Amino acid sequence: MYIKKILLAIVLLGMVGLGIFSYYVYHTILAPNTSFSSETKEVFVKTDASYLDVIEQLRPLVKDIESFDVVAQKKAYANHIKAGRFVLKKGMSNNDIINTLRSSNQPISLVFNNQERLEDLAGRVSKQIEADSLSLLQTMSDSAFLVENGFQPATALAMYIPNQYEFYWNTSAETFRARMLKEYQRFWNEDRKARAEKIDLTPNEVYTLAAIVQKETAKVDERRRVAGVYMNRHKRGIKLDADPTVIYAVKKKNGDFDRIIKRVLYKDLETDSPYNTYKYAGLPPGPIAMPDISAIDAVLNYEDHDYYYFVANPEKPGYHKFAKSLRQHNNNRQAYVRWINKVGINR
Template sequence: MYIKKIFLIVVLLGAVGMGGFAWYVYNTAFSDNTAFNNKEAHVFIPTNATINDVVAELEPLLKDTESFYAIATQKKYTSNVKPGHFIITKGMTNNDIVNALRSKNIPIDIKFNNQERLENLAGHIAQQIEADSLSLLEAMRDPQFLETVGLNAETALSLYIPNTYEFYWNSSAETFCDRMKIEYERFWSESRLQKAKKLKLTKEQVMALAAIVQKETAKVDERPRVAGVYINRLKVGMLLQADPTVIYALKRESGDFDQLIKRVLYKDLELDSPYNTYKYAGVPPGPIAMPDISSIDAVLNPEQHDYYYFVADVTNFGYHKFAKSLSQHNANKVEYVRWVNSQGLNR
């Protein structure tokens, strides 16, 4: 009888112990371990991160990092950390969190437009993906890569068509550039190529001209008309005489792209630069900025008219007055110059 009692006690204690252990396992793996109030939290795990890096990243988001570590070890995640962008939702258990970090790298949307140089673009993209600006700039400038796209150092900015693109956050600089090559080739459809050919322009010339149009007017509805002016000038062999190209040339010459130049002076027109379209005929050797799609398509679909000149309209700011003759243009220009002088814009 005594032995039976002992046996019964041992069985009961074992049951209690097993129950306690089961409760511990359940509580560790399958109870809410999130400590944030928002609906979800975004977690970014760098390439080559260790489990300690992951725990440090998660610490502000979890109630208990030790229980997370225990489950991560049990599920062998500690030796197989994956880089990327992950989403943890409120109420997730340690088991859910490990599963999300192990297999649910969520793509992000990357956006860019109107960058003036590759340096600006690289810095902008580096704020959105893991790759740093230096590695991005090196990849963008890589001569071998540019050769595969048919571009060079002057035309390299043409590759990047402003839009929103889906990427994995842990994409490398090379991955980014390779994807942009695909998007560039997709953008230049047969229809767009035929339009460029009809205008007797290369893709690179279209992009360089579109950059000028972009700088000349912020009004999307006016861009085809401005593009038409430049197409007309090219057809008759006139100089483009675009002020934005002179401003770019001045910045390029000084190396200071942060300076603000509101007014082009007559002395500036003498600057010896291939980007000075008052001095050199034809389209500049490369884009002076990143044109958006509306500017590119404005060049490919220019408004048909007989205008060869335009100047800012001081009675309808943002738009321009267009002229067919130099005498008409000079009359329009008098009004503009009078307004500029009244504003005291010396530079």
């Protein structure tokens, strides 16, 4: 009888111990341990992040950082940190969080367009991936890379086709550049290259002219016509006389690309710069901005017409009046000047 009582006591103690152990395991490993109220939270782990760096990022996101640390040590996560963007879900356990941080690096949608310079592009991209703007700019400006791939410092921007791309957040500057070169080569497929050759322009020249076209008109349905004007002038060796190139030349000369210039003055036309197409014939040395794909394709498929001039149309905001003769253009231009004087656009 006495022995039975001892055995019963042992069994009961074992059950209590097992219960305590089960509760500990559940509470430490399997119980929900998030403290945020939203459905998800992003965690960005840098390439050189330490375990302590991760802990500090997680501290405001979990209820019990000590229990997380216990499980992380047991699962050897502390010695195998993975860089990337990770999405934690509300109600995750320590086990779920660690599994996510180890193997669920989520891509991001990287978007860029309308950048005027490599500096602007580097700054825009650096806000979306881990690589900083300085490393991006240095990588994109590397002279050996540019020469090897048919670019010059003035045309380097032409390698970047504006679009939405999928990247991992922990992308390096070199990886970003390599991917953009592949996208450039994919964009300039046989059809586009054949069209560029047909109009006697290189892909970089098409990009350069497309930048002018886009700066001239925001109306996509007018871009082929504007491109046709510039191609008519270019083919006859007439100076392009493009106001956006003058604005770019003035900004570049003064080193002030943040400045907004709404009106080109006569003195601006005398700016001595290869980008000033009022002063120098032919295309500028490189693009004055990053054109949309629609502007690039507008150049490749420019409208065949006899227009050589155009000026903003006050009667149809955003669009232009086109002219075949200088006399007609001057009449259109005078009407435009009267309008800008009336509304008070000075600079």
